[in-house]
Amino acid sequence: MTETLGLGDLDWFAGLTPWDLAPIEAALRRRQFDQGQLILERGDPGDTVLFVLSGRVLAVHWTQAGREIVYSDIGPGCACGELSVLSGSPRSLSLYARSACTLFEMPGALLLELIGTHPSVRQAIMGHLVRQIHGLTDRVHALISLSVEERLRAYLLRIALERGGLERGRVLRDLPTHAEIANIVGANREAISRNLAKLGREGVIESGRRFLRILRPEALFPQAAETAAPPAFSPPEARPE
Template sequence: MEWQLLRDLSDAERRQVLATARRRQFKRGEILFHEGDPADTVHFIAEGRVMARRTSPMGDSVAFRVIGPGRALGDVALVSSARRRSSTVSALEPTTTLSLTFAEFAQLCEAHPGIQTLLATLLAARVKRLSDHLLEALFLPTDRRVVRRILDLCEQYETGPDRRVVIPLTQTDIAELAGATRPSTNRVLRALETEGLVQLRRGQVEVVDRAGLTRKDR
């Protein structure tokens, strides 16, 4: 597994850091932390996947990101003066994280300055991705947004080349990620199923023809 935020370390150094981290386990649906909570730890996902949600100005909870193995949680709070969680994160499946306190992570960065540079690069990429999603919400039709989010999710859930990808998310989850309503998302998914690109099952979407789905986004 590639530990994205720790790739500046040697294999031996990475193993040493992860060996000292606290192992935490979360059940499906369990909250890792809430938006606005005080932040004092960074989590590295060892197993499982989580969903990040934020509260809209209207008070609605909106999903915006699925995070999987090798990625970090809580890194935004590392560079925030408020030291508060910027989103609510819940486990989509049984999930194991390895956590370090901010003090421990600061010591790690002091010993390996490249991690700070990498953190800045990753956060900049995340800001760009969110900006891209905002532009999509303003200028792209719903069908294109739904297709793009499904393709993004394929990268999270793929198990090997040229295989079907099963995405174990509800249509409501996909609608939130696409910035669309559930009825509109259902209409798009039904059309994709009719074209033989996906198969819909209770609580999941199976991508049958990923190449064909990619062509729909052109």
């Protein structure tokens, strides 16, 4: 059974004492959603921020043509809805429960108060926003300059790093569907299925029902797709913030 996080486990509040956390947690609403359930809708008032304690949440947008675009797959420990609170604007994306999930809902006014009174919270949120900007910059670059296969390799690389590391044999479970991955990387489901099968034939991955095992992590790095013989694996260099 997946463990549900508490308020003190969230990065934004890791610098606070139990004495600080108690009144904050008392002001929160714990909410539970079933798989596929709408959590909030684009255009709703942006007056709360949500923290994922267990399960996963998809942030999505529908185009006028009815195409669903997945902007992010949000896991335990992450926040969503904070941009609306900080800007005072309505929700820009809809949120759905990709799996059964438990969330904390915090009034936006409380978040703004904590930013003003607790430097550690303010610093953590600033770091989070900078990482979001870096991620969006990387995503735009990928959509413009990389092929579907390269974008898929980069996606698998990022997911592996987010879920613990890149050692050979790393198993990734509860991945999005092929259609969801296609929306995330800017492709169609058929292209994702075709390229996953290609990576399987090349011995880069092994996939099954709702799991994927990384057999050759070095082959996920961008330069690996350009060479017949992938370079020896070495961990990526840390990028300065």
